[in-house]
Amino acid sequence: MVARGPGAVGCAHCRELGADKSCAVCTHLVCERCAADWATCSEPSGRTFRIGRVSGSLIDVDPTGRYGLVKRRWRQLRLVDLRSLAWLERDLPSHGWGNLVPRVTSDGRVLRPEFDSVASNNGPIFSGIGEWRPDGGHRYTDVPQPMRATGMSAAEDWYWYVTDTELVALALLGDGASHCEVYEPLPRKVVQAVWFDPIRQLLASGTWGEIAIHRVVSDRLVLAGRVKTTGDTLSLQLGGGFLMARVRGGDLRGVTVWKLHDDFSVGPIAARFEHLECEALARDGRYVAVGMAGGSVIVQSLLTAEQTELRGHTDDVTYLGFAGAEQLLVTADDDHRVIVRPRTRTGYATALLPVDLAEV
Numbered sequence: 001m002v003a004r005g006p007g008a009v010g011c012a013h014c015r016e017l018g019a020d021k022s023c024a025v026c027t028h029l030v031c032e033r034c035a036a037d038w039a040t041c042s043e044p045s046g047r048t049f050r051i052g053r054v055s056g057s058l059i060d061v062d063p064t065g066r067y068g069l070v071k072r073r074w075r076q077l078r079l080v081d082l083r084s085l086a087w088l089e090r091d092l093p094s095h096g097w098g099n100l101v102p103r104v105t106s107d108g109r110v111l112r113p114e115f116d117s118v119a120s121n122n123g124p125i126f127s128g129i130g131e132w133r134p135d136g137g138h139r140y141t142d143v144p145q146p147m148r149a150t151g152m153s154a155a156e157d158w159y160w161y162v163t164d165t166e167l168v169a170l171a172l173l174g175d176g177a178s179h180c181e182v183y184e185p186l187p188r189k190v191v192q193a194v195w196f197d198p199i200r201q202l203l204a205s206g207t208w209g210e211i212a213i214h215r216v217v218s219d220r221l222v223l224a225g226r227v228k229t230t231g232d233t234l235s236l237q238l239g240g241g242f243l244m245a246r247v248r249g250g251d252l253r254g255v256t257v258w259k260l261h262d263d264f265s266v267g268p269i270a271a272r273f274e275h276l277e278c279e280a281l282a283r284d285g286r287y288v289a290v291g292m293a294g295g296s297v298i299v300q301s302l303l304t305a306e307q308t309e310l311r312g313h314t315d316d317v318t319y320l321g322f323a324g325a326e327q328l329l330v331t332a333d334d335d336h337r338v339i340v341r342p343r344t345r346t347g348y349a350t351a352l353l354p355v356d357l358a359e360v
């Protein structure tokens with residue numbers, strides 16, 4: 001029998017003898033060289049970096065997970081390449097943002113509602129969508145119905161908004177062509193939140209006290225599911241076999257995730273969160289994630305109901321999104337920190353490598 005001192009242990013990465021360090025990613029014993037080089041580990045790890053020292057907040061990530069849209073000082077916008085961890089060169093124009101959230105597309109275009117000079121009792125009315133391309137080009141597309149100042153949302157490359165007359169407009173803003181459909185999911189009610197699933201042609205809409213799911217069939221809405229609340233609907237999301245809603249007031253205040261039946265009628269509650277800053281539902285319906293004041297991120301598996309707390313933020317979590325076919329979880333905080341975590345076999349990576357963004 002041979003005594004096994006520390007020097008006799010083989011490195012879990014390169015197999016050489018002399019492993020006496022713990023790999024920060026997979027936690028196996030590795031040699032000093034492998035411990036210092038995260039690329040030698042086959043397990044995925046996240047990246048943590050800051051997008052500014054005194055300002056900079058991440059406000060959107062494109063569906064592929066490549067481009068992050070960052071609001072900088074004086075409301076200037078800039079794109080960051082989350083794959084190469086580098087800034088893109090150009091600042092985008094900053095006028096008239098208000099609380100509108102611009103969106104970034106999978107090919108790096110930035111879209112936002114644009115003002116008309118018309119004002120109504122509900123605030124400014126927007127008559128079109130402005131589009132900035134990575135090559136510096138700009139295009140303006142009229143929308144068929146003026147939109148309210150509630151901003152727009154996006155999934156894949158579809159954009160949607162509520163019109164001045166409580167209709168929901170769904171727009172596909174492809175390169176060179178645009179297409180727009182208008183629906184009335186909640187007749188005679190104020191539409192407070194909307195989510196559209198372009199692949200399954202499902203439209204979720206919410207008002208005070210009620211959330212509805214419609215299927216879009218031959219350009220018409222067919223009611224599939226409905227759930228009652230006792231509050232205002234602040235946001236909605238569909239993912240896999242689940243509906244997520246953020247409600248203000250009433251028994252369901254906070255974020256609730258319901259399981260959907262095969263016909264998209266609303267089933268039992270699968271997850272509940274209160275006192276959170278932001279939330280996201282993976283489009284494949286496997287995970288829901290919420291960001292909390294103080295910086296913690298909770299990820300719950302919707303298959304097993306198991307919850308994991310992810311650490312690494314240094315202030316309140318302000319943005320949270322799944323991207324890249326849900327293989328990435330991107331989170332950001334009030335300390336101008338961004339964390340990009342790849343999906344692992346058991347959730348999302350907990351080991352984080354600090355990096356610096358390359359300057360242009």
Ligand SMILES: [Zn+2]
Binds near residue numbers: 014015016034
């Ligand atoms: Zn090694």
Ligand SMILES: [Zn+2]
Binds near residue numbers: 013041
């Ligand atoms: Zn390792």
